[in-house]
Amino acid sequence: MLRFPSTVLxxxxxxxxxxxxxxxxxxxxxxxxxxxxxxxDQVTTRPVARDVPQPF
Structure with a gap:
């Protein structure tokens, strides 16, 4: 997951x-x-979680 400092966002x-x-x-x-x-704050979104490769 990519994380950027809040100032960059x-x-x-x-x-x-x-x-x-x-x-x-x-x-x-x-x-x-x-x-x-x-x-x-650390955030995780469903689209990001969905794009993570799943084993088999």
């Missing part, structure tokens, strides 16, 4: 000119998840 959003609604739509996660990630 915030800066990327600002650089791209994304508001939380747009970030939600692009990332496929809730506003609460985006806010938690920006606050530096």
């Amino acid at each position: 915030k800066a990327a959003g600002e650089l791209l000119g994304l508001n939380h609604d747009q970030a939600e739509a692009l990332a496929g996660v809730s506003r609460k998840t985006i806010q938690r990630a920006e606050a530096g």
Whole structure:
């Protein structure tokens, strides 16, 4: 799983000119998840967990 410092996430959003609604739509996660990630909390989303290769 990739983890980025919250400052990087915030800066990327600002650089791209994304508001939380747009970030939600692009990332496929809730506003609460985006806010938690920006606050530096560890977050795992179903799409990320689903993409992890499963043995056999």
